[in-house]
Amino acid sequence: MIYLDNCATTKPRKEVVDKMVEAMTIDFGNPSSLHRLGFHAEKKVKEAREIIADYLKVENKEIYFTSGGTESNNIAIQSIARKYSKKGKHIITSAIEHPSVLDVYKHLEDVGFSVTLLDVDENGYVDLDTLSKEIKEDTILVSIIHVNNEIGALQNIKGIKEIINKSVSKPLLHLDGIQSFGKVEFSLKALGVDTYSFSGHKVYGPKGIGGLYICKDLKLDPILYGGGQESGLRSGTENVPGIIGLGEAVKILSTNSRNEAQEAFKLKKYLVSKIIKEIENVKVNTSLDATSSPYILSLTFKGTRGEILLHYLEEKGIYVSTSSACSSNGTTKSHVLKSIGLSNDEIEGTIRICLSYEITKEDIDYTVEQLRIAVNDIRSIIGR
Amino acid sequence: MDKVISVSFGEIALKSGNRKYFEDKLIKQMRKAIADVGYEKIYKEMGKIYIEASEDYYPQIINRLRKVFGLVYISPCIRVEQDFEEIKKASIQAILERIEDSRIKTFKVETNRADKKFSMKSPEVSKEVGAVILKNIENLTVDVHKPDVFVYVDIRQNAYIYTEKIKGYGGLPIGTNGKGLLLLSGGIDSPVAGFMMARRGVEINAVHYHSYPFTSERAEEKVKDLAGILSRYIGTIKLFSVNIIEIQKQINKNCPKDEMTILSRRFMMRIAESIAKENNYQALITGENLGQVASQTIEGLNVTNSSVELPVFRPLIGFDKVDIVDIAKDIETYETSILPYDDCCTVFLPKHPVTKPRLDNIEESEKALDVDKLIEAALDNMKTYIIQ
Numbered sequence: 001m002i003y004l005d006n007c008a009t010t011k012p013r014k015e016v017v018d019k020m021v022e023a024m025t026i027d028f029g030n031p032s033s034l035h036r037l038g039f040h041a042e043k044k045v046k047e048a049r050e051i052i053a054d055y056l057k058v059e060n061k062e063i064y065f066t067s068g069g070t071e072s073n074n075i076a077i078q079s080i081a082r083k084y085s086k087k088g089k090h091i092i093t094s095a096i097e098h099p100s101v102l103d104v105y106k107h108l109e110d111v112g113f114s115v116t117l118l119d120v121d122e123n124g125y126v127d128l129d130t131l132s133k134e135i136k137e138d139t140i141l142v143s144i145i146h147v148n149n150e151i152g153a154l155q156n157i158k159g160i161k162e163i164i165n166k167s168v169s170k171p172l173l174h175l176d177g178i179q180s181f182g183k184v185e186f187s188l189k190a191l192g193v194d195t196y197s198f199s200g201h202k203v204y205g206p207k208g209i210g211g212l213y214i215c216k217d218l219k220l221d222p223i224l225y226g227g228g229q230e231s232g233l234r235s236g237t238e239n240v241p242g243i244i245g246l247g248e249a250v251k252i253l254s255t256n257s258r259n260e261a262q263e264a265f266k267l268k269k270y271l272v273s274k275i276i277k278e279i280e281n282v283k284v285n286t287s288l289d290a291t292s293s294p295y296i297l298s299l300t301f302k303g304t305r306g307e308i309l310l311h312y313l314e315e316k317g318i319y320v321s322t323s324s325a326c327s328s329n330g331t332t333k334s335h336v337l338k339s340i341g342l343s344n345d346e347i348e349g350t351i352r353i354c355l356s357y358e359i360t361k362e363d364i365d366y367t368v369e370q371l372r373i374a375v376n377d378i379r380s381i382i383g384r
Numbered sequence: 385m386d387k388v389i390s391v392s393f394g395e396i397a398l399k400s401g402n403r404k405y406f407e408d409k410l411i412k413q414m415r416k417a418i419a420d421v422g423y424e425k426i427y428k429e430m431g432k433i434y435i436e437a438s439e440d441y442y443p444q445i446i447n448r449l450r451k452v453f454g455l456v457y458i459s460p461c462i463r464v465e466q467d468f469e470e471i472k473k474a475s476i477q478a479i480l481e482r483i484e485d486s487r488i489k490t491f492k493v494e495t496n497r498a499d500k501k502f503s504m505k506s507p508e509v510s511k512e513v514g515a516v517i518l519k520n521i522e523n524l525t526v527d528v529h530k531p532d533v534f535v536y537v538d539i540r541q542n543a544y545i546y547t548e549k550i551k552g553y554g555g556l557p558i559g560t561n562g563k564g565l566l567l568l569s570g571g572i573d574s575p576v577a578g579f580m581m582a583r584r585g586v587e588i589n590a591v592h593y594h595s596y597p598f599t600s601e602r603a604e605e606k607v608k609d610l611a612g613i614l615s616r617y618i619g620t621i622k623l624f625s626v627n628i629i630e631i632q633k634q635i636n637k638n639c640p641k642d643e644m645t646i647l648s649r650r651f652m653m654r655i656a657e658s659i660a661k662e663n664n665y666q667a668l669i670t671g672e673n674l675g676q677v678a679s680q681t682i683e684g685l686n687v688t689n690s691s692v693e694l695p696v697f698r699p700l701i702g703f704d705k706v707d708i709v710d711i712a713k714d715i716e717t718y719e720t721s722i723l724p725y726d727d728c729c730t731v732f733l734p735k736h737p738v739t740k741p742r743l744d745n746i747e748e749s750e751k752a753l754d755v756d757k758l759i760e761a762a763l764d765n766m767k768t769y770i771i772q
Binding site for chain 1 (some may be wrong): 450535596597598599600601633637
């Protein structure tokens with residue numbers, strides 16, 4: 001099996017699974033319990049928090065555990081909107097956000113906020129001049145997807161922050177970090193990010209666990225109320241096995257992530273050069289330099305359908321993804337690919353390849369060979 | 385005085401010669417339908433079937449029985465001995481139970497005396513029971529034309545008193561009218577067609593065509609789900625799943641593009657017939673509906689039909705789409721049918737399909753294909769699922 005859908009989810013590392021089994025069989029206590037079993041669980045949660053804080057070079061108390069990326073984005077955006085609504089009701093985001101961000105803004109628009117969607121260029125980047133014009137006196141938040149999940153564009157956060165700093169209203173900065181966490185290098189403190197969301201299952205950890213960094217100067221109110229866990233921000237008994245699993249995944253990232261990213265970057269460049277050499281009429285939608293994630297590659301094979309390509313490849317044990325389904329009763333096309341200017345036909349012929357540390361050069365060779373066969377076959381059928 | 389569920393059956397009561405055969409089939413299917421819910425006894429009494437079960441299970445049992453073909457009415461009733469005092473008491477109780485949760489102001493008593501040995505005649509029973517109800521319950525009057533509630537008194541070996549007639553689907557018990565093979569797609573129509581023929585007593589099995597890798601495996605899963613919903617009415621369904629992508633590729637390559645759909649349909653019919661003959665099914669069933677799409681014109685149906693010898697049942701042929709949708713909603717296949725996974729990829733759909741195909745032209749086009757070999761290859765890769 002060659003798994004190339006690592007933006008959707010990743011296979012948990014063996015060390016992660018082992019730790020989680022231990023957590024469910026031995027350290028199964030409730031961290032809130034007063035007895036020793038509870039105390040043990042509490043300690044494990046504390047350790048995991050430390051690992052993550054160290055990895056992100058922030059303080060322990062700035063890391064909050066949640067159920068994953070969607071919840072982290074929701075807490076950050078909803079809480080900030082609520083808290084600062086007296087100061088202003090204007091929010092700026094990009095046109096290529098994930099639904100767990102875009103749909104929160106749709107909801108906020110319904111309750112009286114105004115939201116500006118920044119267009120992106122053909123590579124998926126927000127234009128800084130436009131941003132600077134759009135920041136108004138009542139702008140309370142700029143929220144940007146750090147690495148886009150469909151095309152891999154890595155936004156210029158440094159540039160964005162500089163513009164924010166120059167503005168009068170100085171809005172807060174939220175980053176949707178689901179695809180950047182553990183995959184690209186950055187410093188939250190140096191960038192001056194206020195909130196940052198991340199997820200466990202995109203970094204070879206378990207599903208159902210994620211986290212939110214909240215800069216300590218910012219005090220946010222919860223959107224869920226209850227037992228007061230996570231300093232009151234996120235009530236509910238801690239997902240201890242999930243937290244321990246995420247901690248273990250990040251512990252490995254601490255030593256491996258730089259090397260893994262470098263290897264992935266090499267493979268990505270190799271993959272693209274090979275595809276361009278062997279398959280005609282390919283459009284590469286992801287840049288091949290440091291302005292995109294080393295792991296993500298969006299490719300358009302003109303005159304094909306992404307979903308059919310996907311099924312051809314899956315028959316050969318290769319798993320990729322598409323962002324549009326082949327369907328006669330109304331295809332929902334990717335808003336991201338539309339935003340970078342792809343035509344409907346191009347969107348239909350687009351697949352996404354997301355690498356992981358496990359992928360080898362041989363895997364890439366086999367994948368390109370199978371891609372070539374599939375693309376030619378599909379083109380001979382559709383082209384008629 | 386105790387509670388039972390009574391079941392009346394319509395059409396099969398008319399089949400005097402085979403009545404016992406139909407009744408026994410029906411009881412067998414009722415047993416199967418409610419076996420896992422739990423009941424104590426099913427018995428026949430003078431032309432009706434009765435079920436003894438805990439009252440806690442009534443809603444579930446009634447829900448299951450509604451899906452058994454051949455049943456016309458289902459009624460929870462009070463059972464007493466053939467004793468007029470008991471009958472009166474039971475009638476009062478029956479109507480009291482109904483009044484509790486509704487604004488019932490008027491009633492009418494209807495008596496059916498199946499056991500003619502009972503000393504009082506039906507009108508007499510109705511009159512006296514009515515009088516007793518009026519005397520014992522306040523604010524209630526008789527309305528013989530449009531009563532809010534009927535009190536039915538059914539005098540058989542025992543007497544049964546009830547106020548509700550819950551409608552079943554009627555029809556004939558499954559298996560009393562042979563076996564058929566349904567061409568089941570993921571759409572709205574074909575599950576309804578299967579349901580309608582099953583209601584006429586036909587045991588249904590199904591064949592599904594897909595075009596993987598041009599379609600998703602989820603499309604097949606959706607058809608399995610639809611077969612699963614149908615099996616609530618029909619019982620076990622054998623689902624044959626056939627990949628026709630090679631056939632479509634060959635048609636695409638060798639035949640006029642506007643004939644794609646009609647040629648594919650002829651292949652589907654032929655494959656279905658071959659499966660049917662192999663398994664001794666006596667008819668094919670489709671959800672075709674006159675004029676709904678290009679391949680379902682009268683000319684199109686003629687061309688499709690002439691590819692097979694077995695009779696093809698098209699129970700929806702004269703329906704409007706809205707009527708089909710209503711039935712699909714009622715039998716609970718609609719929600720699944722409208723899920724967006726297609727069994728046929730848009731790649732192969734011609735922009736302008738031929739609407740008035742001529743058999744000689746189509747047969748001419750088929751000469752470019754090795755029809756028998758293509759069918760054989762498709763059947764070789766067929767998968768069979770048992771859906772319960």
